[in-house]
Amino acid sequence: MSDRRVSVRKTYKLFIGGAFPRSESGRSYPVTRTEHAARASRKDARDAVVAARKAFPGWSGATAYNRGQILYRVAEMLEGRRAQFADELGGPRKQALEQVDAAVDRLVWYAGWSDKIAAVRGTANPVASPYLNLSSPEPVGVVAVVAPADPLLGLVSAVAPVIVTGNTCVVVAAERAPLPAITFAEVLATSDLPGGVVNILTGHQAELAPWLAAHMDVNGLDLTGVTTPEQALACERAATENFKRVLTAAEDRGTRRMTAFMETKTVWHPAGI
Amino acid sequence: MFEYAPAPESREIVDLRPSYGLFIDGEFTEGSGPAFKTVNPATEETLAEVACASADDVDRAVRAARKAFGGWSGLPGSERAKYLFRIARIIQERARELAVLESLDNGKPIRESRDVDLPLVAAHFFYYAGWADKLQYAGFGTKPLGVAGQVIPWNFPLLMLAWKVAPALACGNTVVLKPAETTPLTALLFADICRQAELPPGVVNIVTGAGETGAAVVAHPEVDKVAFTGSTEVGRLIARTVAGTGKKVTLELGGKAANIVFDDAPIDQAVEGIVNGIFFNQGHVCCAGSRLLVQESVQEELLAALKRRLGTLRLGDPLDKNTDIGAINSAEQLARIRSLSETGESEGAERWSPACELPERGFWFPPTLFTGVAQSHTIAREEIFGPVLSVLTFRTPAEAVEKANNTPYGLSAGVWTEKGSRILWMAERLRAGVVWANTFNKFDPASPFGGYKESGYGREGGLHGLEAYLDV
Structure with a gap:
């Protein structure tokens, strides 16, 4: 009896501004027989938006090369915790490992886009007057992401394209399986990703998503993970108040998840002596 | 004249x-x-x-x-x-x-x-x-x-x-x-x-x-x-x-574009750009440069040149080939421009227009500028969609960016400076779909436009x- 060590369990908390606070509401909700997750309040959601906004100038102003390096570093850190994530995902071991591997590979894929998307989406425009005219894509700002139910691969597939271009985000983790999202936050926290670039909330989607959809300092909204059509419609309507860029479908084709949250800026300058 | x-x-x-x-x-x-x-x-x-x-x-x-x-x-x-x-x-x-x-x-x-x-x-x-x-x-x-x-x-x-x-x-x-x-x-x-x-x-x-x-x-x-x-x-x-x-x-x-003039900008060119920015099409332009942000050290010189230039604008018959400023499109729009201009005065900004005779029939509004405008003023925040310019000042490039971006809109912006690296620095930070550097209100079918x-x-x-x- 005495030779069996009692394990030290992890408290799953929120991830806001690079720190791991509990919900300011003091609430949590049961996820498994033995584990709870923090149940974020709308105040936590607002705090997360503030953290994301604060991180935006630095992250969007970092070089594309630097952002690519950091995403690649996230992939490295995730690879190193392969077994831990497979445990947390549960189910058949082989499938769980495949999920983790796919998430790592997706991070690597998006990491490489950091310094290529502008070349693909930008244009040099041959205007009919003596001007240099260039269009280039830029991050839209703070994006709220309602992450899909798939707890790790879904999360990574939603977050990586949003941040690689320079956006910062507030993520509502999958409601029923939020724990891998918080463990993923530990990966982010040890990857040189500046605090506030990714903020992760666990809790009830119905309680958090509408507040983020209506938040006037959020510029983009990814509704991929919204579970009911009524909720999706309500969020889409609320998003129109400040014309958030909204991604509704689980579109994973090509560059769509990146370009959905990019603006095109066109700069003119006269050419002459 | x-x-x-x-x-x-x-x-x-x-x-x-x-x-x-x-x-x-x-x-x-x-x-x-x-x-x-x-x-x-x-x-x-x-x-x-x-x-x-x-x-x-x-x-x-x-x-x-x-x-x-x-x-x-x-x-x-x-x-x-x-x-x-x-x-x-x-x-x-x-x-x-x-x-x-x-x-x-x-x-x-x-x-x-x-x-x-x-x-x-x-x-x-x-x-x-x-x-x-x-x-x-x-x-x-x-x-x-x-x-x-x-x-x-x-x-x-x-x-x-x-x-x-x-x-x-x-x-x-x-x-x-x-x-x-x-x-x-x-x-x-x-x-x-x-x-x-x-x-x-x-x-x-x-x-x-x-x-x-x-x-x-x-x-x-x-x-x-x-x-x-x-x-x-x-x-x-x-x-x-x-x-x-x-x-x-x-x-x-809509838009409420900032047209930013630095102290090293060629004044005459900048004045032409400001005039084109806000008085083109009677200011009925969503991307109009309706907020002039001028660096404090050149404010006096620039405003004097601008006022001189406004004195030469010809307002009148749209079909006259010499006309610079035509009619306001409707009575309704004229009422809106008048009301916002009155708000500008009542909130404490100083209103100025050149001597300008308005035709008796039709809908007309003289080219107008407001000085002493604060960011909190209605005329610095709301789109007027008329020939009305709000003048604000700044001291540093960072302050110019801060003020330019301090709007829910983000359609266009203008920057006037002779320094190339400063243009690029500004262009990177202005949150607007079109940035006109040392020019304004240029359009072309090959050039994407939007906010x-x-x-x-x-x-x-x-x-x-x-x-x-x-x-x-």
């Missing part, structure tokens, strides 16, 4: 009919709503009576567009292109007629409708004609969306029509377009051009009317794509109507403009 003799453009070239119908399925037809009058804002004379499309008429137009869609989208791109080239050529050929009609109905100076609007309209059709058979190279696929419902404003009636219709047709969509109720005439002349070009019936349908007609176009269940240019207020209603329907939307809305934040969704023009009309 020189005295100028009047040099009016003849209006003989325009054959105005007493009344106009809707253009549906290749035919002009009656509207079932109450007909309305369109007036010349420079004289208040009635130009014509125009049919008003009811919801039933809109339905008829959408069904005609739906019926035409299969054939039009099924044409090889190279054939669609030839129709668009035809239209572009006819527009060039009838440019004078269109320019005079535009100035009559809108109130803008003939110099602008002739030298800016019309050349850009023709160029836009040429540009997108060339894309019709090259869509596979643009990266958005080649599948059109279906029927496009398009609602356009009164400030550049025919140019906004071109921005909407040309890319829609090039991509294989068919169109139901509603022009603004105060400026329907050039769109109806365009309908005649479609007939002249033998464009298949139903590919372009034009329904005239006011807000209700536009709302019917936007809400019609058979419309697959909504494109709107106009106020942020109406844009928000449209976005809400369309949310959750799966319709694709592009919105080009950040509450200035709307999507881009018009250039390769980017195709995305709005393809099923990406």
Whole structure:
């Protein structure tokens, strides 16, 4: 009896501004027989938006090369915790490992886009007057992401394209399986990703998503993970108040998840002596 | 100052009919709503009576567009292109007629409708004609969306029509377009051009009317794509109507652009840019440089030069070739400009206009500038959409960026400085869809246009403009 060590369990908390606070509401909700997750309040959601906004100038102003390096570093850190994530995902071991591997590979894929998307989406425009005219894509700002139910691969597939271009985000983790999202936050926290670039909330989607959809300092909204059509419609309507860029479908084709949250800026300058 | 003799453009070239119908399925037809009058804002004379499309008429137009869609989208791109080239050529050929009609109905100076609007309209059709058979190279696929419902404003009636219709047709969509109720005439002349070009019936349908007609176009269940240019207020209603329907939307809305002048900018060039930025088209421009941010150290010198220049602007008959500033488009818009200017004064800003005689009939407002404007003032925050400039100052580049971005809008911005690295530094930080450096209010069909934040969704023009009309 005495030779069996009692394990030290992890408290799953929120991830806001690079720190791991509990919900300011003091609430949590049961996820498994033995584990709870923090149940974020709308105040936590607002705090997360503030953290994301604060991180935006630095992250969007970092070089594309630097952002690519950091995403690649996230992939490295995730690879190193392969077994831990497979445990947390549960189910058949082989499938769980495949999920983790796919998430790592997706991070690597998006990491490489950091310094290529502008070349693909930008244009040099041959205007009919003596001007240099260039269009280039830029991050839209703070994006709220309602992450899909798939707890790790879904999360990574939603977050990586949003941040690689320079956006910062507030993520509502999958409601029923939020724990891998918080463990993923530990990966982010040890990857040189500046605090506030990714903020992760666990809790009830119905309680958090509408507040983020209506938040006037959020510029983009990814509704991929919204579970009911009524909720999706309500969020889409609320998003129109400040014309958030909204991604509704689980579109994973090509560059769509990146370009959905990019603006095109066109700069003119006269050419002459 | 020189005295100028009047040099009016003849209006003989325009054959105005007493009344106009809707253009549906290749035919002009009656509207079932109450007909309305369109007036010349420079004289208040009635130009014509125009049919008003009811919801039933809109339905008829959408069904005609739906019926035409299969054939039009099924044409090889190279054939669609030839129709668009035809239209572009006819527009060039009838440019004078269109320019005079535009100035009559809108109130803008003939110099602008002739030298800016019309050349850009023709160029836009040429540009997108060339894309019709090259869509596979643009990266958005080649599948059109279906029927496009398009609602356009009164400030550049025919140019906004071109921005909407040309890319829609090039991509294989068919169109139901509603022009603004105060400026329907050039769109109806365009309908005649479609007939002249033998464009298949139903590919372009034009329904005239006011807000209700536009709302019917936007809400019609058979419309697959909504494109709107106009106020942020109406844009928000449209976005809400369309949310959750799966319709694709592009919105080009309001602005409150900062035009930023640094102390090293060549003053005379900057003054020309400021004047062009806010007084072009009577300031009825969504991307107008309505907030002048001038570096404190050159404020006095710049304002003195600006006031001198404003004294030389000629306001009056839009058809006079010497006119710089034409009429305000409507009594309603004039009331709005007056009311916001009064608010500017009552909130403590100082108002100035050059000595300027306003004609007795028609809707007129003198070029106006406000100094001593704070960021909190209504005239520094709200779009006035008239010839009214708010002047603010700054000390450092960082402060200029902060103030320029301190608005819910993000359509355009201007920067004036001789220092190249500072231009790039500023351009990177300004949150606006178009940044004009050492220039302002330049447009080209090859150049994408559209806003950040509450200035709307999507881009018009250039390769980017195709995305709005393809099923990406």
